[in-house]
Amino acid sequence: MRLFVNIMKIFFHYGFTVIVGLFVGAGCQTASHSQAASSALSSGQSSKPTTSIPSIEVTETMGVQDRSPEGPSSAFLSGHLLLLDQAVEQAIQKGKLPGGVIWFQHQGKPYHRAYGQRSVAPKEEVMTEDTIFDAASLTKVIATAPSIMKLVEKNQMDLNAPVAKYLPAFAAKQKENVTIRHLMTHTSGLRPGLSLREPWKGIPEAIRRACDESLISPPGTQFKYSDINFILLGEIVSRISGKPLHQFASEEIFQPLKMGHTRFLPPAEWSPDIAPTTKLKDDYLRGVVHDPTSRRMGGVAGHAGLFTCAADLARFAQMMLGQGMLDGVRLFNPDTVSLMTRIQSPKGLSAKRGLGWDIDSPYSSPRGYHFPIGSYGHTGWTGTSIWIIPQTDTFLIFLSNRNHPTEEGTVVALRRTLATIAANSVWESFSDLGQPVLNGIDVLKEQGFRRLRGLKTGLITNHTGHDRFRTSTIDLLHTSKNVQLEKLFSPEHGIRGQLDGKIEDGVDTQTGLKILSLYGEHRQPQASDLDGLDALVFDIQDIGCRFYTYISTMGLAMEAASKAGLKFIVLDRANPINGIDVEGPVLQGETDFVGFHSIPVRHGMTVGELALMFMHEKGLDLDLEIVPVSGWKRHAYFDSTGQPWTSPSPNMRNLKEAILYPGIGILEFTSLSVGRGTDTPFEVVGAPFIRDLEFAEALNALGIEGVAFTPIQFTPSASVFKNEICQGVYISVTDRSLLHSVEIGVQIARTLHALYPESWNTKNLNRLLRDEPTQRHILSGSELDVIESGWNENLNSFIERRSAFLLY
Numbered sequence: 001m002r003l004f005v006n007i008m009k010i011f012f013h014y015g016f017t018v019i020v021g022l023f024v025g026a027g028c029q030t031a032s033h034s035q036a037a038s039s040a041l042s043s044g045q046s047s048k049p050t051t052s053i054p055s056i057e058v059t060e061t062m063g064v065q066d067r068s069p070e071g072p073s074s075a076f077l078s079g080h081l082l083l084l085d086q087a088v089e090q091a092i093q094k095g096k097l098p099g100g101v102i103w104f105q106h107q108g109k110p111y112h113r114a115y116g117q118r119s120v121a122p123k124e125e126v127m128t129e130d131t132i133f134d135a136a137s138l139t140k141v142i143a144t145a146p147s148i149m150k151l152v153e154k155n156q157m158d159l160n161a162p163v164a165k166y167l168p169a170f171a172a173k174q175k176e177n178v179t180i181r182h183l184m185t186h187t188s189g190l191r192p193g194l195s196l197r198e199p200w201k202g203i204p205e206a207i208r209r210a211c212d213e214s215l216i217s218p219p220g221t222q223f224k225y226s227d228i229n230f231i232l233l234g235e236i237v238s239r240i241s242g243k244p245l246h247q248f249a250s251e252e253i254f255q256p257l258k259m260g261h262t263r264f265l266p267p268a269e270w271s272p273d274i275a276p277t278t279k280l281k282d283d284y285l286r287g288v289v290h291d292p293t294s295r296r297m298g299g300v301a302g303h304a305g306l307f308t309c310a311a312d313l314a315r316f317a318q319m320m321l322g323q324g325m326l327d328g329v330r331l332f333n334p335d336t337v338s339l340m341t342r343i344q345s346p347k348g349l350s351a352k353r354g355l356g357w358d359i360d361s362p363y364s365s366p367r368g369y370h371f372p373i374g375s376y377g378h379t380g381w382t383g384t385s386i387w388i389i390p391q392t393d394t395f396l397i398f399l400s401n402r403n404h405p406t407e408e409g410t411v412v413a414l415r416r417t418l419a420t421i422a423a424n425s426v427w428e429s430f431s432d433l434g435q436p437v438l439n440g441i442d443v444l445k446e447q448g449f450r451r452l453r454g455l456k457t458g459l460i461t462n463h464t465g466h467d468r469f470r471t472s473t474i475d476l477l478h479t480s481k482n483v484q485l486e487k488l489f490s491p492e493h494g495i496r497g498q499l500d501g502k503i504e505d506g507v508d509t510q511t512g513l514k515i516l517s518l519y520g521e522h523r524q525p526q527a528s529d530l531d532g533l534d535a536l537v538f539d540i541q542d543i544g545c546r547f548y549t550y551i552s553t554m555g556l557a558m559e560a561a562s563k564a565g566l567k568f569i570v571l572d573r574a575n576p577i578n579g580i581d582v583e584g585p586v587l588q589g590e591t592d593f594v595g596f597h598s599i600p601v602r603h604g605m606t607v608g609e610l611a612l613m614f615m616h617e618k619g620l621d622l623d624l625e626i627v628p629v630s631g632w633k634r635h636a637y638f639d640s641t642g643q644p645w646t647s648p649s650p651n652m653r654n655l656k657e658a659i660l661y662p663g664i665g666i667l668e669f670t671s672l673s674v675g676r677g678t679d680t681p682f683e684v685v686g687a688p689f690i691r692d693l694e695f696a697e698a699l700n701a702l703g704i705e706g707v708a709f710t711p712i713q714f715t716p717s718a719s720v721f722k723n724e725i726c727q728g729v730y731i732s733v734t735d736r737s738l739l740h741s742v743e744i745g746v747q748i749a750r751t752l753h754a755l756y757p758e759s760w761n762t763k764n765l766n767r768l769l770r771d772e773p774t775q776r777h778i779l780s781g782s783e784l785d786v787i788e789s790g791w792n793e794n795l796n797s798f799i800e801r802r803s804a805f806l807l808y
Contacts, residue, residue, distance in 0.1 A: 080425030081111055084418060091414045092116040097383055098409070099127035099275075100400035102418070103310040105317070106426045107393045112310060118275050121284065121405045132261055132274045132309045133399045134290050136380030139306035140230045142262070142316060143249040145184065145356030147237045149336050150252045156240050159184070159355070166236045169211040178219045180236070183229040184355040185345050189215035193227045194293055201296045207235050223351035225363065227293060227303035230356075234302020246300045256329050257319055259312035264300045266307045274307065275401040277382055290382055290403065304381075310397050317388050317395040323654060333679055334653050341376045341390070342644050343470045352469065365412050366396070368419025372436055372642035373468060383411045387419060391639040396422045436642025440571030440608070440627035441467050441476065441539055449482040451569065451627065455534040458525075460489040460518070460557055463496045464541035464646045465571075473539045473571070478511045485513065486533060491540060491553040492519040493649045519549075523593060524556040527564060535567040536560075541648050542607050544577040545662040546587060547768045550648070552596040554607060555614045562622040569625045572608030572807070576638035577659050577741075579604050579808065584662065584742035585771035586794035595770050600791075600798055601742050602662040604634075605805070612805040626807065634808055637736070651681035656733055663745030664731075669764035672752070673726050677718030684714060685748060686728020688721060689759035696729045698751050706739030708732045746787060749778045 081104075088100055092115060099116025112129055119125040135142065151157045157166065159181045164171035170178070182188040194209050210228050217224065234245045241248045246264035254262045266274060266287045276284040289295055291304035299305050315326060320341070324332030332340075340355045351361035357376040358364055366377050366387040377387030383402030388395045398418055402409035444451065445467055457477065459465075465473035477485045488495065488511075494503050495515055503517040516529050525536070536557055540550045554570070561568040584601030591597060597614055599605075605613070608626040615624050632641065638655050639645075647653045652661065657680075664674050664682045675681035686692070692711035699709040709729040716722055733739060752760045766775045777787045 080421055083421045084111075084425070085113065085115070087414060087417045087421060088115045091411065096409050096414060097400045097402040097411055098404055100383070100398060100402075100411075101127065101129055101131060101133075101310045103314045103395075103397040104422050104425075105314060105395055110314070112314075118401075119284075119404070121279075127275075128273075130261070130273060130309055130311065131399070132266065132270060132307050133384055133401060134275070134277055134285075134380075134382045135306040135308045135384050136291060136304050136382040137227075138308070138313075138378055138380045138384050138386060139304050140302070141356045141378045141386075142308065142313070143253065143264075143306050144230050144233050144237065144245065144302040145340065146253050146332075147241075147245065147249050148180070148184065148233055149332065149340055149355065150248075151237065151240055153333060153336055157236070163188075163232060163236070166239060167207070167211060167232065169208070170232070172212060173214045175213075175215060175219075178215070180233070181344060181355070182219045183233050185353045186223055186225050186229055186351075187220050187346055187349065187353075188226065188229050189217040189219045189222065189224070190226045190228045191216050192225060194231070196292055196296070201298075203235070203297050203300070206231060206293070206297045206301070210235075220346040223345065223349050223353070223361065227291075230303035231293070231297075231301055234300075237302070244300060245302060246305075253331070254312075256331055257312075257315050257326060259308070259315055262306065262308040262312040264305045264307070270307075275399075275404065277401050277403050278407055279405060284404065308399075310399055313386055313397045313399075314395070317386060317397065320388055321390055321393055321395065330679065335647075338645065338647070338653075341388075342374075342646075347471060347475070365416045366398075366419050368416050368421075368423055370423030371419055374436075374642055374644045379415070383409065385411075385415050390645075391642065392426065393639075394422075394426060436468055437574055437632045437636075437640075438468065438630040439573045439643065440629060441465065441473050443630050444571060444627050445476060449477070449480045451625065452477070452480075452484075452535065452537070453482045454484075455567065456484045456486050456532060458487040458489060458530065458533045458536045459485060460491065460536060460538045460540065460553065461495070462491055462493065462540055464648050465539035466646065468643050470644055470646075473537075474508065474511060474513075477537070478513070485511070487529070488513050488515045489525060489529075489536075489557070490515050490517050490519070492549050494519075518553050518557070523553070525560040527560075530560065530564045530566060533564075533566055535569055537569045537571065538607070538611075539571040539573075540607070541573050541646065542575070542610075543648055543652060543658045543661060544575045544602060544604065545665060546584075546599050546601050546603060546770075547594040547665060548648075548661070549593055551607060551610055552593045554611060555596045555618075558611065558614055558620060558622060558624070559618070562620040567623045567625065568611075569627065570608045570611045571627050572606050572629050574629050574632045574636065574638065574641050574643070575604065575606050576655060577602070577662075578637050579606065579632075579634035579806075581740075582795065582799060582802070583740055584666075584795075585769065585774050585791045586798050587770045588772070588794075589770065594768055598798075600795055601666065601769075603798075603802075605802060606807070609802075609805045609807055612807075613802070616805070617801070628807055632808055634806075651676050653681065657682040659733065659736060659739065660731060660741055660744065663741035663743065664748075666742070666745045666769045667749060667765075669767040670749075670752075671720070671759070671761035673714075673716050673720045673728070675714075675716070676720065677716030677722060678714050680730070684712060684728060684730050686712065686714060686721075686726035687756075687760070688724050688726055689756055690727045690752075692727035692729065695727070695751065695755065698755060699729060699748065702747055702751070704744055704747055706733060706735045706737070707744060708734050743784065743788070746774070746778065747784060750781070750784070753779055754781065 098120045101114045103112040114127040114129045116127050118127040118131050160179055163178050164176050178188045210232050237245050271287045274287045276286040277290040289299045289305045294301040294304040319326040323334035324337045341357055343352045344355050345353045352359040358378050359376050366385040371389050375389040379385045383400035386397050402411045461473050477483045503519040505517050506515045538554050542550050558568050582604040586600045587595045587598050615622050660682050673686050675684040696709045696711040712730040713727050715725050773790050
């Protein structure tokens with residue numbers, strides 16, 4: 001079975017000719033689409049993809065000398081690090097900047113180097129990697145925005161609250177409707193900066209002037225980058241916390257992250273290591289903030305004033321990539337990082353911003369030509385920039401003092417060049433991202449919603465139903481002149497994905513449309529619910545696991561549509577944990593809501609493909625149409641799609657959890673916490689009866705590929721063992737290409753039964769597993785290969801059945 005899976009990985013990564021080379025004379029051939037599959041797609045569909053090798057010219061003479069402590073890693077394509085060096089050095093030669101520092105990191109492998117001069121006047125000094133720079137507007141995202149979010153996490157402030165709630169004087173001149181979120185996204189309507197025509201100084205005077213500003217546009221209607229926004233935010237941090245911004249940021253952000261060379265108001269002893277900027281009167285600014293407004297405010301302001309170095313910023317970037325955690329220290333909850341870095345700009349604006357962070361706007365030159373939408377970063381006036389690409393575990397930091405010795409230097413073009421070279425140097429990761437994958441809703445939108453023209457439509461969706469810019473499918477259909485959206489249907493967790501338990505009917509506040517629950521009294525649309533409709537549209541993100549119930553909702557709705565004579569349209573979405581890997585036992589016996597059809601635990605299909613299978617294998621008389629995904633390759637995980645991540649349910653917060661879920665999920669109905677009620681659901685398992693050191697040692701001794709187990713203690717705030725201290729393991733993914741999630745779950749089950757047979761309650765072990773032989777083998781102590789061999793016949797049969805419905 002694994003041989004087949006690995007062969008399929010090779011096929012979709014390198015193309016058909018490689019497989020032919022492996023099977024010359026063996027009669028191997030690819031399966032064609034079935035007539036059923038092709039008829040469900042309208043013209044213009046893509047066939048199964050082939051993957052070509054990227055057209056990047058790489059020669060042996062393009063090697064680069066080892067300049068990092070660990071050396072250029074195999075994570076980077078040969079020659080491209082040299083191109084980074086050359087790009088900076090050429091810009092220096094052209095007088096664009098005196099020098100700079102790069103820190104480029106991909107999947108934990110760093111490349112960092114200093115270039116040129118730190119100072120050219122009054123004396124020359126060589127640039128070093130530990131040079132400290134005036135960060136300029138990086139202050140906004142490294143100090144101020146994180147400080148705001150710390151207060152939000154502490155429930156001390158509300159992003160949607162009026163600014164005047166915290167600064168009453170700000171309500172003057174009709175600014176009472178400007179919110180904190182408007183400030184964070186630069187949509188407040190305030191002008192770019194405070195006037196410096198008149199002499200003034202001090203924070204109180206700056207805030208008085210900011211509060212006395214008039215709006216140049218209504219809040220939420222235009223993007224206008226404004227330092228005033230963050231001057232106000234810095235003051236709000238101070239007023240709520242009772243501490244100056246520089247003290248709060250140091251205590252809450254920099255010290256926990258061990259950013260030892262990051263601070264406002266650097267001490268005099270740092271001066272030799274600080275890169276100077278422009279000349280002021282008779283001397284160059286060195287250790288004194290360049291921004292004139294911040295200088296007037298004493299060097300501490302929410303928009304500028306921070307000093308930092310590349311190594312410290314690298315720690316901050318790693319924390320962001322770690323979903324708020326670095327070196328075992330949790331700075332933010334994962335949801336906070338997600339909130340900060342996804343699009344928060346009001347709908348309809350072309351500039352896409354997060355909370356402080358730039359995503360896609362006129363200021364996005366550090367994205368280059370290949371970093372995808374969904375990545376984020378910021379720039380600083382002095383020549384600083386940071387860009388973080390969570391889809392591929394990558395970040396690029398470039399620090400310079402381009403305004404030394406004068407303001408004539410510029411690095412705008414250089415930033416774009418460096419980002420493009422950086423993406424090319426890790427092309428295997430970014431080649432899949434070149435153009436973001438378009439899910440069905442994106443394709444439908446590009447086609448002007450013409451498939452729905454003239455149809456009175458009901459929409460089955462939730463918060464995951466949105467396009468790649470996070471505009472909800474509800475809003476897209478409701479505002480389209482080609483669509484008559486009549487009703488909404490809500491699955492488990494509700495229309496916004498925030499609820500557990502029974503879901504009631506309701507009304508959508510945005511559109512006024514009725515919401516009918518499919519996870520309340522009924523889990524299938526009733527005949528009366530469908531009266532007056534011509535079609536049902538399904539748009540929900542699945543995670544590729546049999547007992548994740550959104551596919552059951554789809555199947556039941558298909559049955560209802562068949563009985564009512566309605567058209568059923570699936571807006572397909574990429575399988576986030578790839579479309580190749582197929583694992584675990586195939587469901588045997590009766591079907592139900594957590595086991596709608598005879599498929600394995602991990603099915604390797606999209607919802608559109610599953611819809612085709614359900615229709616034909618259940619014999620439904622149904623007018624089914626699939627709006628296909630564009631640009632997706634079966635081997636790709638979600639982080640290679642360029643699509644923004646939205647947690648499909650309250651405890652499915654990131655891709656790692658989705659990858660582990662098919663294995664960890666099978667243990668849910670036993671006496672074991674799977675991390676619900678913690679920050680890391682499905683990444684930890686434990687119970688009061690487990691001894692963590694013993695348990696971790698036993699699991700690591702099994703040599704399970706792709707993961708490692710760390711002893712851990714935790715106290716869930718909800719679900720199994722709520723408020724009880726549990727011991728167990730934290731599961732680290734070391735190589736997801738080797739990981740078999742169902743095997744992990746089975747091995748954990750075998751180990752639990754071996755170590756704690758009297759304490760571990762296995763009465764409901766088969767609730768989600770749905771294979772009695774597997775349960776018996778686990779409880780009798782059978783070896784893994786015996787258990788897996790029992791799956792093979794049905795699994796091979798499923799793979800043959802599945803091949804008729806694959807669309808990609």
